[in-house]
Amino acid sequence: MKVKELSVRANVPIPTIKYYLREGLLPRGESLGETKAEYDEGHLARLRLIRTLVETGEVPIARIRRLLDAIDDETLATEDLLAAAMDAAAPDLRAAAREDDSGDRTGAEALLGHENWKSTSDGQGQLARALAGLRRLGLPADPDKLGPYLDAAKAIAGQQRPLLPVPEERAEFALRAVLGSVLYGRLLTTLVRLAMENATSGPGVTRTP
Amino acid sequence: MKVKELSVRANVPIPTIKYYLREGLLPRGESLGETKAEYDEGHLARLRLIRTLVETGEVPIARIRRLLDAIDDETLATEDLLAAAMDAAAPDLRAAAREDDSGDRTGAEALLGHENWKSTSDGQGQLARALAGLRRLGLPADPDKLGPYLDAAKAIAGQQRPLLPVPEERAEFALRAVLGSVLYGRLLTTLVRLAMENATSGPGVTRTP
DNA sequence: TCCTCTGGATACCCGCGCTATCCAACGTAG
C-alpha cells in the first residue's frame, strides 16, 4: 500500500508518518523507484503499536525507538531482548535525584534475593527508585510489608505468560511483554483507583458525619 | 526557613522553587516584609511531594497542580476530592484517538456493573481507553478474562486502605491515595517486570536452544 | 558603608512531538 492508505487505515496524518520514518520508528517501505514505496501490513501494525504506546501508554518517542531497536536487533538473546524492551518502556533512571539511595539499593537487592530473582538490566534500579520515592514520603516500603504487591505481581506475570508466543517469534514475544507491562499496568492502575473509590464509601473507612 | 534552606533540604534549585511558586504548585511563604518570607515544614513536604511525582511518577506539572488544587479546595467532599485527585494523576483523556470506542465504553460499563462499582469522575473513561488499547492490538480485553487483574486491584486497594488516615485529615488522605496509585503502581509495574523476566527462564516458557 | 542575600518579576532556552513547505520524480486523464 502507499502512504496515503497507511495514513487512512491507521488514522495517522501523513506528516506524522513521515516523522516516524525520519526518527526510525517506522522502517522505510520497499522502494520502487524514486517516488514510490510500498508498505505492508507489518508497517500498519507497527504504526498502530506506536500510536497506542504514545496515546495510551504516554511513552516518549525516544523510548519507543529504543524498544523497537531492541526488537529489530536479531543478535539479542530472548532474555536480553525482554530486559531491553522493559527498560525502554520504563521511565528514565537518569532523571532521578541522585541523593543517597544506597539504602534503597540494598533494600531492592534484599527483595530480589528473597524471591531468588536475578535482575538483568536495571530493573533493580527501577525498584530502588520506587522504594526511594515511597520512603522519602514516609510511606511503608519495608520489604516485608510488600508481600501483597509481590503476590499481585506474580499472579499477573503468571497470567500473562500464556499469552506469550513461543520465543521463536521474538518480536511478537517482546512486544506482548511490553504491551502487557504498559497497557495492563495502566489497566491495573485504573482498577485500583476504582476499587479505592468504591472502598472509601464502604465499611472500611467510614466517614463520620 | 528561607528559600535557600528549603532549596538545600529538598535538593531543588532555587529557580525551580520560584518556578513552582509562580505556577501555584507551592504556596507562597508567609511574607515578612518586602524581601523576607518564611517557609515551614509544610512547604518542604509539598516540595518533596512535587519532586517525587515529577521524577518517579513522571506526572506533568499541570496535573500536579490540579491535584494540589483539589486538595486545597476545602469545599470538596472527601469522595469528590479522591476522584479529582485520581483524575489529576491519570493521563489526559482528551489526548486519545476518538475513533469508535463505543464498544469499549460498554465493556467498561459492564465491568463496573459486574463489580457493583459506580464510577465517579471519568474513571470509566480511563477504563474504556485501556480496554480500547488492548483490543486494538489484539490482546485479550474481555471482561471475563480480567478476573486476575480485578483480584489484584482489589487486594491492593484493600492493602492501602489501612494506610489512609481518617477522612478528617483530607489533604493527607487524598495525598496518600494518589501516591498509592502512582508510586505503588510504579512499584507494581517493576515487580511484574521482574517476575516476568524471571519467569521466562523458568519452567513456563522454555527457550529451545 | 559595602556586600551579600532575599523575594519577586520577566525573559530566555532547550527538547519533544509534531506540521508545513518545498521539491523533483513520476503516472495517469484527457
Add this chain to the structure above:
DNA sequence: CTACGTTGGATAGCGCGGGTATCCAGAGGA
C-alpha cells in the same frame, strides 16, 4: 504529449512543557 495531482524525501518552523538566567530593589550583617 502535455497538465496535474501524488509520491517520497528533505528542511524548517511551531507550540508547549519545564525549567534557567537575568535583573531589580529592599534588608541585613561585617
